[in-house]
Amino acid sequence: MQDSQTSDTTQKTIEETIVSGILSARIRPGTRLSENQLASLFGVSRTRVREAMMRLETRGIVHVSPRRGWFVVEPSAEEAIAVYEARRIIEAGLLRSMRVLTDAGREALDAHLNEERSAIAAGDRQRLTYLMGDFHIRIAELSGNAIIVDILRDLTARTILISMLYQSEFHAAQSHDGHCRIFQAMQAGDFGRAAELAVEHLDEVEMGLDLTARPDPLSELRSSLSLPSRTVSPTDRPKNHKLQRSN
Amino acid sequence: MQDSQTSDTTQKTIEETIVSGILSARIRPGTRLSENQLASLFGVSRTRVREAMMRLETRGIVHVSPRRGWFVVEPSAEEAIAVYEARRIIEAGLLRSMRVLTDAGREALDAHLNEERSAIAAGDRQRLTYLMGDFHIRIAELSGNAIIVDILRDLTARTILISMLYQSEFHAAQSHDGHCRIFQAMQAGDFGRAAELAVEHLDEVEMGLDLTARPDPLSELRSSLSLPSRTVSPTDRPKNHKLQRSN
DNA sequence: CTTTGCTGTCTTGTATGCAAGATAGCCAGA
DNA sequence: TCTGGCTATCTTGCATACAAGACAGCAAAG
Known part of the structure; x- marks a missing residue:
């Protein structure tokens, strides 16, 4: 978690970087957006990253799972x-x-x-x-x-x-x-x-979409148990915490 | 700035309180929304107030004038x-x-x-x-x-x-x-x-609106000087800092 | 009386520190 | 081999501390 290349990018840039990453399909749904990683990537503290995440959340683009992390939304x-x-x-x-x-x-x-x-x-x-x-x-x-x-x-x-x-x-x-x-x-x-x-x-x-497909492979089970809704599909969840740190 | 009646209202409530205040015309455009005042009013720290303000800003309802304060928007x-x-x-x-x-x-x-x-x-x-x-x-x-x-x-x-x-x-x-x-x-x-x-x-x-009316009385001067845009009309700006604190 | 500069006090901007939940991986016991 | 619980370590949640800009009011000079 050493500091990195980028520097004093001014506030909105985090937001826009992520949105344009999505618009050009470089960022996949379910991608984890770690506050710490983004903070060091943009050379700012977690505070500003958090603000960007909050904004993106109200825009329906990002989603927080309490105490687990921020993720790019995976629309149901x-x-x-x-x-x-x-x-x-x-x-x-x-x-x-x-x-x-x-x-x-x-x-x-x-x-x-x-x-x-x-x-x-x-x-x-x-x-x-x-x-x-x-x-x-x-x-x-x-x-x-x-x-x-x-x-x-x-x-x-x-x-x-x-x-x-x-x-x-x-x-x-x-x-x-x-x-x-x-x-x-x-x-x-x-x-x-x-x-x-x-x-x-x-x-x-x-x-052209196959809406019965991919995400939330547990949906059948979930609905038959009538559980609330969905969180993050385990597919994109990182398996090993230690590896997280490597970039 | 002593603490006040309210307590552990859970996050979104600040946002919703303000929005519903506007929807029922109890909050006027240009109203100052001091982070400190809202914080003590809702019994939380400035951090959470700030997050609510950021969200409201992306919703086009609130506006920040740097180092001066948050205000309910006064649409031009x-x-x-x-x-x-x-x-x-x-x-x-x-x-x-x-x-x-x-x-x-x-x-x-x-x-x-x-x-x-x-x-x-x-x-x-x-x-x-x-x-x-x-x-x-x-x-x-x-x-x-x-x-x-x-x-x-x-x-x-x-x-x-x-x-x-x-x-x-x-x-x-x-x-x-x-x-x-x-x-x-x-x-x-x-x-x-x-x-x-x-x-x-x-x-x-x-x-039924009179769009030549009220806000930004300086608009003519501003446009003739071709200055960027608008901040907050001085009309609603509090004149005396000391009085601010009184509630 | 008007203007100009200074200063105290308000505001937000940002980082940081600590609390607390969630998870992965290990280890012991069956 | 499998199950259960423990713990270390990751994550976000939230408060706080300090930095720094903006303004009001005053005071001094013209």
Whole structure:
């Protein structure tokens, strides 16, 4: 636990580092976030790490198990469904509220879709994950409404965590097509249609999940015993405390 | 600064106390929230107060001016507009996503509207403020989506702060009528219409604001000097430090 | 009377220290 | 071999101590 490379990064950076790590699928659900490790990693005391964790917790991105540790959330199947539903509600409402697509907006989306295409061509899966989520954030940015942007960013982060848990295979091309269709409707000025397409698109992605799968392998037992809910799946829990310290 | 009545309230209570204080219009925008005062009021140390403040800050309800203090936010005119826009987007999307109004839902809304009526009859303005905001939260609860409920609760809190700053008079009867119309459309199963009515309703309320009014009397000077943004309007800033301590 | 600088006291910012729960691994006993 | 309990050591929870900025009020100079 010697001190490390980084230094006086100013407060919000811990938060943003973690969120962007999730958005680009570099941080997996269930990852342990030790206060001490983060503290030495960022060159600050536990206090500031803790503050960042609290903030992330209210954003639904991180979760604390009392006296055991902080973990990146592992959304349950129910939570996954709720996240997709919330996104459908907000994104459809957002698109329907739009009246015009400005030139700048058209160019931004066009550039984004090109990036998607080149990432698909390059087979860069991590970048692709990031771009697929970012498309929706870009649309929110068109509205110029910072509140909506923030909400959708957090929901997108949770969506990516959900994908990492439940998505067996990644239909990037299909998602890209969905994005293109939405863009076309927007260009045509038909925002009602764009909203419908966005809902369909989110439905498609949600259908691509296997929500009976991975996490909480004890769920059957748990529910048959009618125990409260869930903590952290033992899968990602470190087995050996001593090894923890090694980085 | 002696200790006080309250005791081992468990963490989230500080947060919820403040939010519900805002929702019922008992806490005004710009109110100073001293860490020390809250700490002794809740019988905890500053640490936990601070954590609550951080959480409230990420929820957009509280704001810190470095080394000066925590304050309940005083939304600027631009922020006020953004809040209403966000609400229109989300509430319209929410209503449009609904397919049926359950019996339980119908009864809940009906009971709520009756409460509105009796508060109007009684002229209980504080209760009325609470109910007028709560109607929209009730609708969100019908969806059963906790994410949407949380988002709308926070936006409603901000809306109430906005009202306290910019709303000269309170058209309770008009708002109540709007709520009734939305309810009727929902009962008729016409959720598209309900969404339209919700947007109109929010527009109406927003129009009732005088956004050129109250806060940040220095805004003209500030913008002509092109200074960053805003901190706390001097109006609500306490003049005398000594008096602070008295409760 | 106005202005300018000083100083005491308030505030938050941050680190640290100690308490206490939870877990892993060991060891003894069956 | 398996079971049960003990203990060492990890973790977070929470309070406290100290650093440092901001402001109000006063006093002195113009």
